[in-house]
Amino acid sequence: MTDAVRCSPGDWVEVERVLLEVAERAVGLPADTAAQPLRVWVKGYARSEAMIGDTIEVETMTGRVVSGHLSAISPGYTHTFGTPPAEIVHIGRDLRARVAAYRAAAAAVAGGMASPEAGE
Amino acid sequence: MATRYEQIMARKGEIMVRALGMDYAEFERGPIAFDYEGMMAAHGYSLADIRGIQRAAGVGGTPLLELRNLTDLVRSYAEPGFGARIFVKDEAANMAGSFKDRRASMSIHVAAKKGYAGVIAATSGNYGAAVASQAARAGLKCIICQETFDSRHIGQPEIVEKSRLCEAFGAEVVQMTVGPELFFHMLELLDETGFLSASLYSPFGVSGIETLGAELAEEMRALTGAPPTHVVVTHAGGGNTTGTARGLKRAGATSTEIVSASVDLSGLHMASDTDFNRKSFTTGHTGFGVPFATWPDRADVPRNAARSLRYMDRYLTVTQGEVFYVTEALAKLEGLERGPSGNTAMAAAMSLARDLPADATVVVQETEYTGAGKHHWSQLAFAREQGVEVRAGDPADNVPGTAIVIPERPEQIRAVDFDLGRMHRSYVRNALSRAPEGYVPTPEDIVFLAEDTNTSPATIEEIIAELRAG
Ligand SMILES: Cc1ncc(COP(=O)(O)O)c(C=O)c1O
Numbered sequence: 135m136t137d138a139v140r141c142s143p144g145d146w147v148e149v150e151r152v153l154l155e156v157a158e159r160a161v162g163l164p165a166d167t168a169a170q171p172l173r174v175w176v177k178g179y180a181r182s183e184a185m186i187g188d189t190i191e192v193e194t195m196t197g198r199v200v201s202g203h204l205s206a207i208s209p210g211y212t213h214t215f216g217t218p219p220a221e222i223v224h225i226g227r228d229l230r231a232r233v234a235a236y237r238a239a240a241a242a243v244a245g246g247m248a249s250p251e252a253g254e
Numbered sequence: 255m256a257t258r259y260e261q262i263m264a265r266k267g268e269i270m271v272r273a274l275g276m277d278y279a280e281f282e283r284g285p286i287a288f289d290y291e292g293m294m295a296a297h298g299y300s301l302a303d304i305r306g307i308q309r310a311a312g313v314g315g316t317p318l319l320e321l322r323n324l325t326d327l328v329r330s331y332a333e334p335g336f337g338a339r340i341f342v343k344d345e346a347a348n349m350a351g352s353f354k355d356r357r358a359s360m361s362i363h364v365a366a367k368k369g370y371a372g373v374i375a376a377t378s379g380n381y382g383a384a385v386a387s388q389a390a391r392a393g394l395k396c397i398i399c400q401e402t403f404d405s406r407h408i409g410q411p412e413i414v415e416k417s418r419l420c421e422a423f424g425a426e427v428v429q430m431t432v433g434p435e436l437f438f439h440m441l442e443l444l445d446e447t448g449f450l451s452a453s454l455y456s457p458f459g460v461s462g463i464e465t466l467g468a469e470l471a472e473e474m475r476a477l478t479g480a481p482p483t484h485v486v487v488t489h490a491g492g493g494n495t496t497g498t499a500r501g502l503k504r505a506g507a508t509s510t511e512i513v514s515a516s517v518d519l520s521g522l523h524m525a526s527d528t529d530f531n532r533k534s535f536t537t538g539h540t541g542f543g544v545p546f547a548t549w550p551d552r553a554d555v556p557r558n559a560a561r562s563l564r565y566m567d568r569y570l571t572v573t574q575g576e577v578f579y580v581t582e583a584l585a586k587l588e589g590l591e592r593g594p595s596g597n598t599a600m601a602a603a604m605s606l607a608r609d610l611p612a613d614a615t616v617v618v619q620e621t622e623y624t625g626a627g628k629h630h631w632s633q634l635a636f637a638r639e640q641g642v643e644v645r646a647g648d649p650a651d652n653v654p655g656t657a658i659v660i661p662e663r664p665e666q667i668r669a670v671d672f673d674l675g676r677m678h679r680s681y682v683r684n685a686l687s688r689a690p691e692g693y694v695p696t697p698e699d700i701v702f703l704a705e706d707t708n709t710s711p712a713t714i715e716e717i718i719a720e721l722r723a724g
Binding site for chain 1 (some may be wrong): 258326327330372395402411421427429430432446525526579582586625630631632633634645664
């Protein structure tokens, strides 16, 4: 997302609009959802110059023309991997040790049975 | 005056007939029964045809891997002689990162063949990326309608990642706030564009999953000399269970037990704006799994091709914390860093394998890709930001939307059996309530309901009598 507030024709932008006002929404929604309008965001190439918040038309990747309020210019993504939670970081070390211990014990049993001392 | 919403919904039948690419009316037998197998066969593609189409589309043929370290981990705490061998079909190796490519490849094939200019699908999950990827290869336009944000414009990171991937493949992504009217907007777009509705629930899509079941049966035969004793399937809308089970049967694996698995999200409302971002899973959970199993025809097609109760022998639930634990374990023990939905079945499989003899074979039939947003670290950080408590402890103390409890030890991973009898009753109640007032089920209806629940006509008669008695 750039900090630009003005787009030029052809820029990749995002527009926002209300698809259904509260009064137009489906019946039977949970109260929290019913209290909000249904909003929609679509990205496309700006068809004119505009400032953030202006009504503008965009042409989407499928060639549809959609109008809405300009909500972002060069909209990008910022989701991440997060940071390692303390509840998770020990798992790898613990489990590798457990598998190794299990195999060592199994090998000892198998080795013990096959050893000459055990056999004679 | 009718609202815009009501006007479009009133034209639903007309819009869908054009958009579905097939006529469902010919399979109807009455208010309850319909010809399921007739509907599934109508496209005329054999399993071999579908394999050919998918090979050309770059889909399927994913590796089947034995997980020896995970198996030994389970054996380290199972009773002596117990701890089944665990395998996984690495479906993340598909181009868009999940088994959903199998579904999408068939819808796209049909769209291209029938001359549609593009496709539309309503999905917040992997299916969107799969449709977008396949559409790009076929030179078709693609619109994906997604429920992405709550009313604060905060997006579930996993869904935001899906927006990104769909756009990466050249799709137009229509992002919306929470609400079932997503379907209304999809109808508006189908009407405006004349594109094919690439429903997750069409016979094309569900047939596309049959290759997964068939492949894994053959690969297990080659590896162990027999089809698997158990296949564990992450379950939401039911296509995964249905298609996999049908494919196994086609490949002759008729005695394999089909175990569906979902993350327990009981108590959270799927259409609630506030609950929307209090869940760490966007699919493979009971919020879809139970309603779709007990009423498949709630889908965006007249008759749903995904009818999971026909095929599931058991339905296991696991908690969010258990799946995150197993996701980390799989990466560290097996070198497989994979996403949350596939690992739902993996968590259930670890619990199941512990209770099975060491010579049993358990196949987790899919993985999905992971990455920023989908990753378990990312999900746990987001949950904390939304006020959900994350702590270590006994996963039995997990409360969906309130507390995610990460197990401290693998022995604490314990899947819970969902009562299938309860699901059958609920399914029959739903089927009867959709028929006109006073309608008396015919013998054909009873046989249909028995097939659709994998029970017997006698069981259906008993359930109906029980429901009548109130
Ligand atoms: C990776 C993955 N696994 C499992 C599922 C569940 O499949 P279905 O909805 O067909 O039950 C989905 C879809 O939502 C998915 O994307």
